[in-house]
Amino acid sequence: MEEEKIDPGHRGIRDVLRVVGPIVAAIGLIFIIVGMVSFFSAFGSFGRGPSHFWCVFVGMPLLGVGILLTKFGYIGKVARYVAGEIAPVGKDTFNYMADGTKDGVKTVARAIGEGLGGGLGGAVAAPRQETKVRCHKCNTLVEEDAKFCSKCGSAVAKTKSCPQCSELNDPDAKFCDNCGHNFG
Ligand SMILES: [Zn+2]
Ligand SMILES: [Zn+2]
Incomplete structure (x- = not known):
């Protein structure tokens, strides 16, 4: 579809990430579970440390990397979807705000103009009439x-x-x- 037209190479990498990401995350999850099970089962048998607890420390980064890879695999799609969903709304909001601001500024400017015109007109015109004559x-x-x-x-x-x-x-x-x- 349109994804192929945009960048076939990028799409290939993304497909790999979409497959590898969840697999790595799943492996990480398995490592964490094994480590946790080992950790909790160690409580039952005193004297013996959790022999497979290290699996948690391997599994957590693996899970993190797996989620990250999956995210990268889908980020283009997500970003495009989000952009498509937000852009029109954002534009409308901006236009709406711009319109509102424009009217507001216009009104304020008109008020200031009238205020200045009245104030300055009176202040400037009066002395000019009073002070000088030909x-x-x-x-x-x-x-x-x-x-x-x-x-x-x-x-x-x-x-x-x-x-x-x-x-x-x-x-x-x-x-x-x-x-x-x-x-x-
Ligand atoms: Zn007369
Ligand atoms: Zn004269």
Whole structure:
């Protein structure tokens, strides 16, 4: 099947491992059982040590190696199965999380943007309106609360009150900014 296409040599080794692994594990298990039986039967006969207890020390590594070999024999299959089972779920989870995070980040970013826009807009725009104003004659930027231009000396404060609507206009204004009254 697809396993053959992927790597025939590897598959051969794996097949050997799948057979040798359990055999080695079984031999190890037999050694452990023989050793254990020898160990426990020694309790009945005092004076005589467990003659075959060493079998446990041979059997345990054998069993370990056998299990390891079996695992290697099946690990490709297991890994592929696990990968196949987990990958789509993982992808969905990631997308789901990414979507959630994206929306969350967007919302937070929008909130921050609005907060900054409102805060900075108010903080930056207000002083700009208050602090500087252009001289009508020479176009120099002068402090708004200054009565006269620092360069040409002409009056800059809006001091001309409209007789019709009482709007304050530039001192040299010909018409009212608000109602268009001709100052003439
Ligand atoms: Zn000026
Ligand atoms: Zn007016």
